[in-house]
Amino acid sequence: MTEKNGLQKIVAQFDRFAYYVDPKIERDIEENRKGQFRFRFQNENGEPIDNVKIKITQTRHAFHFGATTFFLHQMETPELNAAYEEKFTNIFNYAVIPLYWDTLEPEEGKPRFDKDSPFISRRPPLDEAIEFCEQNGLDMKGHCLIYNSFQPSWLSDDNREIKIKIDKRLRELAQRYGDKFVDVDVINEMLTIYKNCYTGNGCRNLQITDERDHEKWCFDICKRHFPHSRLFWNEGMQESFGDHYRGHRSYYYMALQEWLSKGAPIEGIGMQYHAFWPHWKGIEMFDDIKGALNPLRQLDVFACYGEFGLPIHISEVSIPSWTGEKFGEDEEAQAEVVKRLYKLWFSRKYCKSIVWWNFADDTAFSGENIFHGGLIRRDCTEKPAYRVLDDLINREWRTNFETIANKELRFAGFYGTYDIEITHNGKTITKTVRLHEDNTGYDNRIRDFRCINITI
Numbered sequence: 390m391t392e393k394n395g396l397q398k399i400v401a402q403f404d405r406f407a408y409y410v411d412p413k414i415e416r417d418i419e420e421n422r423k424g425q426f427r428f429r430f431q432n433e434n435g436e437p438i439d440n441v442k443i444k445i446t447q448t449r450h451a452f453h454f455g456a457t458t459f460f461l462h463q464m465e466t467p468e469l470n471a472a473y474e475e476k477f478t479n480i481f482n483y484a485v486i487p488l489y490w491d492t493l494e495p496e497e498g499k500p501r502f503d504k505d506s507p508f509i510s511r512r513p514p515l516d517e518a519i520e521f522c523e524q525n526g527l528d529m530k531g532h533c534l535i536y537n538s539f540q541p542s543w544l545s546d547d548n549r550e551i552k553i554k555i556d557k558r559l560r561e562l563a564q565r566y567g568d569k570f571v572d573v574d575v576i577n578e579m580l581t582i583y584k585n586c587y588t589g590n591g592c593r594n595l596q597i598t599d600e601r602d603h604e605k606w607c608f609d610i611c612k613r614h615f616p617h618s619r620l621f622w623n624e625g626m627q628e629s630f631g632d633h634y635r636g637h638r639s640y641y642y643m644a645l646q647e648w649l650s651k652g653a654p655i656e657g658i659g660m661q662y663h664a665f666w667p668h669w670k671g672i673e674m675f676d677d678i679k680g681a682l683n684p685l686r687q688l689d690v691f692a693c694y695g696e697f698g699l700p701i702h703i704s705e706v707s708i709p710s711w712t713g714e715k716f717g718e719d720e721e722a723q724a725e726v727v728k729r730l731y732k733l734w735f736s737r738k739y740c741k742s743i744v745w746w747n748f749a750d751d752t753a754f755s756g757e758n759i760f761h762g763g764l765i766r767r768d769c770t771e772k773p774a775y776r777v778l779d780d781l782i783n784r785e786w787r788t789n790f791e792t793i794a795n796k797e798l799r800f801a802g803f804y805g806t807y808d809i810e811i812t813h814n815g816k817t818i819t820k821t822v823r824l825h826e827d828n829t830g831y832d833n834r835i836r837d838f839r840c841i842n843i844t845i
Contacts, residue, residue: 396709396722399682403729410684410733417736422452422786424804424829427838429797430811430845437796438845444810447787451804451825452735453528453702453742454782455483456764458518459511460752464769472769474521477748480775480782484527485744486518486570487511490558491539502565511752519569530744531566531573533623534559534615535607537586537595538578546588548597556610563614570618572742574659574704575611576604577623580633580640604644605653612654623659623704629690630660630681636693645697658694659704662730663746665760684733691737700741703734707746707753709760710772719761724773731781799838804829813845 403410430441456477464470477484487493492512494500501507506514522529535555545551579598586598597603604622611620627633628641636642649655664682680686694701708730710723734740747753750763764775771779788802804826810819820843832839 396719396726400722400725400729402682403684406684410688413688414732414736417738418732418786419801421738422735422803423788423801424824424826425799425838426802426824426829427797427799427840428794428809429840429842430794430813431842433844435844438813439795440813441794441798441845442791442812443794443798444791445800445802446789446808446810447803447805448808448821449526449806450482450782450786451806451823453483453744454778455481455485455527455530455742456745456748457485457487457532458513458521459485459487459747460749461513461518461521463510463513463752464749469769473749473765474525476765476769476771476775478525478527480778482527483530483742483744484518484522485530485532486515486522487513488515488531488533488562489536489539490544491541494541494558497541497543500561511754515566519566528571529569530621530742531562531570531618533574533577534562534611535575535595536577537593537598540594546596548600551595551597552606559610559614567615568617570615572619572621572657572702573611573615574621574623575655576607577659578625579604579622580624580628580644604648605651608648608653608655619656619700620654621657621659621702621704622655623702624661626661626663626681630662630687632680634681634686634690636689639693642693645694649697655699657700657702657741658697659702660690660694661705662703663705663707663757664726665707665709665757665762684729687733691740695737695739699739701737701739702742702744703740704742704744705746706730706744707757707760707762708774709762710750710774711759711761720772720774724777727774728777728781731778735781735786797840809843811843811845816845818845 430438432438460473462470464473489512492501492509493515501509501514502516504514504517519529544554583599586593587596588594600606608620622645624641633640645655645658691701708723708726710720731743734743745764747757747763749765749767749769750761751758751767753762763772764778765771786803788800792798802824804824806821806823808819808821810817822841829839
């Protein structure tokens with residue numbers, strides 16, 4: 390690499406603190422992403438058996454790695470669509486389903502649920518997106534139920550009528566898809582919104598946002614309709630990590646604290662990471678390396694918001710691979726930034742999900758395409774950043790091994806789903822087990838780690 394471009398500055402910034410950050414990340418991954426697992430092998434009489442050949446294969450992560458389904462089945466050819474889906478499902482176990490009201494119900498009373506609904510770019514019909522996720526075993530997050538942007542043109546300008554329409558929208562979504570979404574974003578990008586949510590003031594056009602109890606009203610009504618989904622508040626990069634972050638005095642922190650204290654059923658914290666943001670504010674790309682892009686700042690953010698004890702999602706990730714320099718050089722730098730960020734995020738205790746926003750180049754919203762923020766190119770070839778995530782998710786952060794056990798086997802492994810192949814006296818069986826934080830760990834009754842008995 391020649392003279393440092395913006396992305397390379399971030400690599401250098403991380404490496405400046407590598408003596409502290411790198412060992413901490415490795416320790417915290419061991420502590421927060423792995424558990425102590427114990428199997429006991431027995432015959433049909435319940436007697437322990439020796440000389441058992443074991444093959445451990447992790448097939449799925451408990452941690453959610455994901456992206457949006459916005460461009461599903463919208464590439465130029467069937468071959469490109471197939472390549473897009475294959476590369477998507479190779480590294481992701483989680484997907485975001487678009488629920489934007491203006492494109493989900495552009496004509497009142499005719500929501501675009503069915504697969505044969507009229508085409509809208511970046512907005513696949515819900516049945517189509519959900520079928521893709523179910524066929525590929527992807528957990529789903531709905532985004533967003535009551536957003537202060539992107540309302541349909543037919544929506545009333547009367548607050549009472551708006552609330553009635555929202556209730557109807559939520560009821561219809563829940564009746565058809567209520568058991569589909571593990572998580573939902575309830576509200577999004579609230580903290581720069583005040584007295585400007587009326588039609589005509591840009592894309593922020595939900596006037597009930599000005600009501601004093603708006604946040605609590607949103608979470609209360611969404612919990613009634615989606616009682617089994619985790620409800621998230623989602624905020625922007627600057628509010629979460631950037632200029633607006635002031636620890637316990639941050640706008641976002643204080644807003645969460647207020648509404649949680651008033652009983653709002655907020656069950657998760659979303660933090661966006663669209664790293665092209667400074668460029669749109671007239672700042673040279675990645676010039677503010679002491680702010681949102683600084684690893685020490687990031688560690689402090691997680692420590693601060695972790696005090697709520699709620700799951701944190703890095704909810705919308707965009708890392709450019711173009712800043713005006715040569716494309717190849719920037720793609721390599723993008724990969725280095727991605728590797729450092731994902732490792733740091735994966736290591737944090739309360740971080741439970743990382744969602745890349747636009748999977749392929751030239752599939753983003755409006756002017757964002759100039760940054761080439763995909764993990765794959767528009768022709769579905771892999772960028773270096775994709776290969777970095779493939780290596781982390783499918784190899785470095787997986788637990789796979791073979792061994793011989795007598796009576797029992799203990800090991801430290803990444804939380805997730807495993808296929809356990811057991812061979813004894815010429816007989817082989819395979820069991821699928823889920824090893825998660827809620828079903829492993831210390832058992833006070835036996836003063837030992839919990840044990841799974843396997844009979845062969």
